Amino acid sequence: MTEHEPLDPLPRELADLFESERARPAPSGATYVRILDRVSSTLVSGGPSGGDDGGSPGGDAGPPAAGGAGTSAGAGAGKLGALGSRAVGMLAAAFLVGTGAGAAIHALLATPASVAPPAASPVAQAPAPTTSAAPGETVPRMAVDDLPNVSVTPASARALPVGSASARRDDAPAKDTSLAGERALLEEARMAMAQGRAPAAIVALTRHESEFPRGRLAEEREAMLVQALARAGRTAEAQGRARAFRERYPDSLLLPIVEGAVRNPPAP
Amino acid sequence: MTETVRSSQSIVVDPVRGTSGDERSASSELRAIYLDQLPYVMSTLRRLGVGERDLEDITHDVFVTVHRRLPDYDRARPVRPWLFGIAYRAASDYRRLARHRREDMDHEVDAPDTSQPVDERLDQAQQRSLLVAALQDVELDRRAVLLMHDLDGIGVPEIAEQLGIPLNTAYSRLRLARKDLQIAVASRAPRERALPGGPS
Numbered sequence: 511m512t513e514h515e516p517l518d519p520l521p522r523e524l525a526d527l528f529e530s531e532r533a534r535p536a537p538s539g540a541t542y543v544r545i546l547d548r549v550s551s552t553l554v555s556g557g558p559s560g561g562d563d564g565g566s567p568g569g570d571a572g573p574p575a576a577g578g579a580g581t582s583a584g585a586g587a588g589k590l591g592a593l594g595s596r597a598v599g600m601l602a603a604a605f606l607v608g609t610g611a612g613a614a615i616h617a618l619l620a621t622p623a624s625v626a627p628p629a630a631s632p633v634a635q636a637p638a639p640t641t642s643a644a645p646g647e648t649v650p651r652m653a654v655d656d657l658p659n660v661s662v663t664p665a666s667a668r669a670l671p672v673g674s675a676s677a678r679r680d681d682a683p684a685k686d687t688s689l690a691g692e693r694a695l696l697e698e699a700r701m702a703m704a705q706g707r708a709p710a711a712i713v714a715l716t717r718h719e720s721e722f723p724r725g726r727l728a729e730e731r732e733a734m735l736v737q738a739l740a741r742a743g744r745t746a747e748a749q750g751r752a753r754a755f756r757e758r759y760p761d762s763l764l765l766p767i768v769e770g771a772v773r774n775p776p777a778p
Numbered sequence: 779m780t781e782t783v784r785s786s787q788s789i790v791v792d793p794v795r796g797t798s799g800d801e802r803s804a805s806s807e808l809r810a811i812y813l814d815q816l817p818y819v820m821s822t823l824r825r826l827g828v829g830e831r832d833l834e835d836i837t838h839d840v841f842v843t844v845h846r847r848l849p850d851y852d853r854a855r856p857v858r859p860w861l862f863g864i865a866y867r868a869a870s871d872y873r874r875l876a877r878h879r880r881e882d883m884d885h886e887v888d889a890p891d892t893s894q895p896v897d898e899r900l901d902q903a904q905q906r907s908l909l910v911a912a913l914q915d916v917e918l919d920r921r922a923v924l925l926m927h928d929l930d931g932i933g934v935p936e937i938a939e940q941l942g943i944p945l946n947t948a949y950s951r952l953r954l955a956r957k958d959l960q961i962a963v964a965s966r967a968p969r970e971r972a973l974p975g976g977p978s
Contacts, residue, residue: 515949517934517949517952517953518953520928520956521956521960523960523963523967524928524956524959524960524963526905527905527906527908527909527912527963528909528928528929530902530905530906530909531821531825531905531906531909531910531929532929533902534817534821534906536816536817537816537817537820541816541820541834542813542816544834545816545834545837545838545841546809546812548834548838549808549812549838549841549842549845550805552838552842553805553842553845689849693846726804726849727804729804729805730804759805761805761806761809762805762806763805763806763808763809764805
């Protein structure tokens, strides 16, 4: 048996099962909101994360999801989500998490005005099974086992912008930016924040700003810095940083959290 | 030319080819991937054996990792195989815990009514439950190849590259996975309607 031997056609029964699986309904709007809220919180506050190795075991992944499938709120949102509308998802968010947070998440989801709404069955968009890539299709060459440890950006990959969608190319991070160094400093800050040592977090973040003023993780640094300053009671500085953040990253995923930090400063 | 649609404010991620590669903030890019690919990630994790009660936790982990790995992601490449790799690793870690390995997916399975032919008695939801349950009987390494090929439509050579396995191994795993799945489905399906290759 060689790789050139054609595969047998998929048995009809299996093909039917796969087709049903592809038609699986999209998650409810409430699910979209709930997970996104947790992800954005983790990115800023350094809460439990998946780590660099593709994810930690579920039990370590943070607090239980609010409004799980078994709750009345989740069930209600599920019914709404069945309508397949992003607007419904946003309504569900407001309904589930209250006015303040709901508004923030609403803004979070509403910012990209033209982002395609979750399709009723996005999985159904998967291409038909083939034994080879479509003509012209490019395919990742990164082995799964390599994913956690890759620290060098492939030459063909573009560096992430520091700025917003309209960022100019001259905002691109310096080529000699050390991503590992950036990550280490932000991790240091996250740890300090998690331990309630806001001043130590500020030191690490300020050092990041000094060493990587245009680093790839500058956006995360700025968001964390606003939080750390607010938590340290340096309200005016936090508000100033928040304003700058809003101007520089108007469509940031982290913007609601930044605004929340200065609106309701966390307890020191 | 990709099918990616771009507006002045946002970019829709092409599920096969990835993002347009235009410059924008990491969080904006994460959000675009999230909105487009959340169903895919959750479905993939479910198929890889993540239980319903942990699904949101592991999905959260995957997207946090996606954010961290974005600087390393080649935008010219399709996003779904890249996401699958991250989800596969997250699911593998999850499954390493004994308490998760032992988890049964029976809570998702509606026992089929054996009084009728399978086509009549399994509606789509039941079929999905049957498939997800049967997939758990397929070894994870084989299952990954099966899912990537038969559900996601990724070519075997590309799967071999992505998973870092020889091409022949990928083909072998795919054939074995199909056979295993047929047997697993047949064992759950009506005794009067054994699948080809499955137990008669």
